[in-house]
Amino acid sequence: MNQQLKFGIGIGTAILAGLAVVHGRSIGESIFTNLRIAPAQAQAQTLKIVFPTRSDTTDLQTKARAVTAFLSKELQQPVEAVFGDETAAVEALRANRANVAFLSSRSALKAKELANANLYLAEVRANYSGGHTYKSIFVVPKNSPLKSGQGEATLTQLKGKRISFTSPTSGSGFIFPVAELVQQKLIPNRDRLNGFFGQVTYGGSYDKALQAVLRNQADVAAVSEYTLGAPYITAAEASKLRVLYSISGVPAHGIVIKDNVSASDRNKLIAAMMKLNQPANNQLFRALYNSTTLVKVNNSHLNPTKVALEQAGMKP
Template sequence: MNKQLKFGIGIASIILAGVVAVNIRQIVGPIASALKLSPANAQAQTIKIVFPTRSGSTDLQTKAKAVTEFLSKELQQPVEAVFGDDTAAVEALRANRADVAFLSSRSALKAKELANASLYLAEVRSNYSGGHTYKSVFVVPKNSSLKSGQSKDTLTQLKGKKISFTSPTSGSGFIFPVAELVQQKLVSDRDRLNGFFGQVTYGGSYDKALQAVLKGQADVAVVSEYALGSPYITAAEASNLRVLYSIAGVPAHGISIDDDVSVGDRNKLIAAMLKLNQPANNQLLTALYNSTKLVKVNGDAHLQPTKVALQQAGMKP
């Protein structure tokens, strides 16, 4: 074979090899991208879910691990539990260190603002009067001279009284009751509470706010309706308390998903989470935060009452 022919065949072989390599990359690359895989490492990405610690929750790591193992099996990809408070959960979503988080309504608003993470599921409890909404309640001793009711006059009785809020960040234990006081024109905003009440304190938790009333340290406490029972107080303690005034429609906690998660993956994740409602799997959900069911919601509509309450109270998300 002459040199020119050998040279031509060699060049043709190089060109053909290049074309094949390019075509393989063109085929494999998009497929891997669509599956969220890298051509070099075709392994499914890990979904990270933040499980915040809540009052009354115990052994959360073990319970969360059971949920993530179930979801991993359903999705056929790794699911990892991450732990921290609501603030840390929002930051993890913002910094792309997490994909999903169980959040309170106020934190869900913050996650939407900072991380563009939307709420898709809400928690339901058997002791929520509204299914996926519940009541904020003003609670007094059973033998208090204050008269229970649902009018402005009922709240007017609290002027000069000692109140124990749950905490300055609590929806039912601060935000909604302060918004109600503003709406009833008894205070102008959260910074004017001392001008109406004789003393303002914060229990730091539902049980401690209620204990302040039970021990005579406060005339009234503000908590969630479901705090009037175990594990917050005993049945005997609850029998010595009564609801003075209630505010309905407080949005339940829910599950937010970061916008970086594709629509397809998000839908699969939601479908897997909804399987926790099934009798065979429900104990996994109930063990977490005492929720009995997850329901699909319009995130913006679900969170709107909290957004309005924050504005009325003169607070930011």
């Protein structure tokens, strides 16, 4: 046998020995160990973000996918947009069909309770009086005999009046106004609204609640401060209304992340999302929900909503 053949057999024998399972290691692991070749990394897991529908957003799917494409590039992993209402968003988190979601403060409380998801970022708007908090307001016709102000005396004027709330699930359009009525000792809880107001209706959206007042179908509406203008009502319509009473400190919508996302991956995601504040990327974020920037927060951001729910006799 010539020397070249002997040499080849020797190498072949060494490689075969390396293929053997040693102390429980797999064949594949032994190959990479013996030949000193690093194994290819497993394909990165897809990060799924829920973008709930909101009444003031159009073409959400296109806008959300532009944001996920940006995040995918920043994170170097697939990022997928998921769509549905906020109830579906919380359920997707609970069932591990999503890792992240944009949520209102009440839904964020529910996500923490049911899905081990915590709040890390909040949205800021130019028309939020508190930056990442805003006001819930009672709105009346400009020529209403009711006098604007703060405190029990102002709200007492609403006894026997017709009110249009936004919806039974709205923070600024129901939960905070009801909690304020309870705090001022005008009602004991949400179940006694009909004993105070002459008529209780729900518009189903901010603009419809305001339209009820503009069309004399209600004497007062409960909405958010930023709804007194486009895209909810026109400037001409807004000029026919005024704020009767305001409640500060309503927490803005935010972004929750499940605890099963590792701390390292969570920090990378937050850093990538904060890059949406930069001028070169900001329009991607503004297009989503008409918010301007994101700020870092924690679960204490949700405390006012938690207190308001308790005062109103409601659960998250």
